[in-house]
Amino acid sequence: MQRVRLLFISILFIVLIFVTNGLTQAAPNRVIIDTDPGTDDAMAIVLALNSPELKVEALTVVPGNVDARQGLENALKIVSLAGRCDVTVAGGAQHPLDQKLITAQFWHGKNGLAGVELPPTKCKADPRFGPDLIIEMVHKYPHEITLIPVGPLTNIALAVSKDPSIAGLVKDIVIMGGSITGGNVNGAAEANIYNDPEAAQIVFNAGWMVTMVGSDVGERTLITRKYLAQLQSSHGPENDFIAKIAEFYLNRSEKSGYSGAAMYDPLAVGIALDPTLGTLKEMHVDVETKGEFTRGETVANRMGSNENNVLHGDHYEIDGVVKLKPNAKVCIASDADRFLQLFVSRIRGK
Numbered sequence: 001m002q003r004v005r006l007l008f009i010s011i012l013f014i015v016l017i018f019v020t021n022g023l024t025q026a027a028p029n030r031v032i033i034d035t036d037p038g039t040d041d042a043m044a045i046v047l048a049l050n051s052p053e054l055k056v057e058a059l060t061v062v063p064g065n066v067d068a069r070q071g072l073e074n075a076l077k078i079v080s081l082a083g084r085c086d087v088t089v090a091g092g093a094q095h096p097l098d099q100k101l102i103t104a105q106f107w108h109g110k111n112g113l114a115g116v117e118l119p120p121t122k123c124k125a126d127p128r129f130g131p132d133l134i135i136e137m138v139h140k141y142p143h144e145i146t147l148i149p150v151g152p153l154t155n156i157a158l159a160v161s162k163d164p165s166i167a168g169l170v171k172d173i174v175i176m177g178g179s180i181t182g183g184n185v186n187g188a189a190e191a192n193i194y195n196d197p198e199a200a201q202i203v204f205n206a207g208w209m210v211t212m213v214g215s216d217v218g219e220r221t222l223i224t225r226k227y228l229a230q231l232q233s234s235h236g237p238e239n240d241f242i243a244k245i246a247e248f249y250l251n252r253s254e255k256s257g258y259s260g261a262a263m264y265d266p267l268a269v270g271i272a273l274d275p276t277l278g279t280l281k282e283m284h285v286d287v288e289t290k291g292e293f294t295r296g297e298t299v300a301n302r303m304g305s306n307e308n309n310v311l312h313g314d315h316y317e318i319d320g321v322v323k324l325k326p327n328a329k330v331c332i333a334s335d336a337d338r339f340l341q342l343f344v345s346r347i348r349g350k
Helices: 002-024 039-051 069-082 128-142 156-163 162-170 199-204 223-233 238-253 264-273 336-346
Strands: 028-034 054-061 086-092 145-149 172-176 209-211 278-287 297-300 305-312 315-323 326-335
Touching: 002 199, 002 326, 002 336, 028 039, 028 128, 028 264, 039 054, 039 069, 039 264, 039 336, 054 069, 054 128, 054 264, 069 086, 069 238, 086 128, 128 145, 128 156, 128 162, 145 156, 145 264, 172 238, 172 264, 199 278, 209 264, 223 238, 223 336, 238 336, 264 278, 264 326, 264 336
Parallel strands: 028 054, 028 145, 054 086, 145 172, 172 209, 209 326
Antiparallel strands: 278 297, 278 326, 305 315
């Protein structure tokens, strides 16, 4: 009887170990990164590829920091450097929906990657059109895919316009874009939204809850000389590449008067893998598409309501307020140091 009891306890102990391991080693989240590969995009992609919490299913390329051709070449070279030709890479839109493309080699170098020349890619581009690939993968893995657009929202807008059902089938959509406290290309607009405001307006009003990681928070999450030195203290193909582009990006930012380089795109990936790295607040966000000085501004209603005006004779009177349904979880702060420590440790392979 004692032996039976001991055997039962042993079996129970083994079962508990397997259950505990299953709980602590959850399956990684499937993600598609929609990207216009410049310097901070490259940082974001390498962070994602080296984060066990994420399974990068695909990179879809959108024009933005560089044109579509250069962006596709950069994306293929990055996944090749990482030894990850298993990641699907597909081109998408060639231009914004309703305006000419604005590229940003000023910030990202002539090739978008700080002038760093990567080895020729060993990976092949997928022939599918990026928005179609997004639709296909969302249907293949319903409620499992998180979209992480870190460039203009052209591809996402094309996908959700062609198949509105994907808005209810994605697990989450975490964008790097917008701002609720002024822009980074002018006084009102952030670069990704400014590059295709019509696409952004479609995306924010597609029926899903957008997690918005804006430039205002990115500019309070700075990679500085301290973190650059940590990157430079280790070596390896990915580590050395990221250290070189980080140094270029930091030099450019310091010359422009900043104390560090804004981690725009990497922070969006960080929030996708660990939402506690940011403070999120639900708001209703619209995108200005017509303003002379405000085109591309993300207009966030922080009160959650608008005043209701009722016509009385020759004038209107305020008659209470109309509640607005939130369509975004806006990141209003980040745990900057914890994120940067995570970023450096993942790039160094720790």
